[in-house]
Amino acid sequence: MAGEDVPAQDRAGPVPAEQRAALARESRVRSIAKAVSWRIIGSLDTLVLSYLFTGNVLIAGSIASTETVTKTVLYYLHERGWSLIALGRA
Numbered sequence: 323m324a325g326e327d328v329p330a331q332d333r334a335g336p337v338p339a340e341q342r343a344a345l346a347r348e349s350r351v352r353s354i355a356k357a358v359s360w361r362i363i364g365s366l367d368t369l370v371l372s373y374l375f376t377g378n379v380l381i382a383g384s385i386a387s388t389e390t391v392t393k394t395v396l397y398y399l400h401e402r403g404w405s406l407i408a409l410g411r412a
């Protein structure tokens with residue numbers, strides 16, 4: 323039958339504007355989780371590169387741990403700032 327391969331939510335009709343707006347916003351918890359997961363990847367990269375450049379595990383660890391803290395805060399602030407901008411949202 324026609325429409326059977328269309329997901330139920332697509333057959334239900336248009337989503338109200340307030341519901342679309344709620345879906346487009348990110349919660350603070352989601353922003354924090356994204357910041358932490360990205361920082362793990364970024365900090366591992368920094369640790370490896372710092373070790374390759376210095377040859378010293380302690381210096382590499384110091385660099386990676388310091389940038390983990392500062393860049394986590396900066397990323398969170400960046401995400402929250404972008405949540406206020408409508409650019410690219412439907």
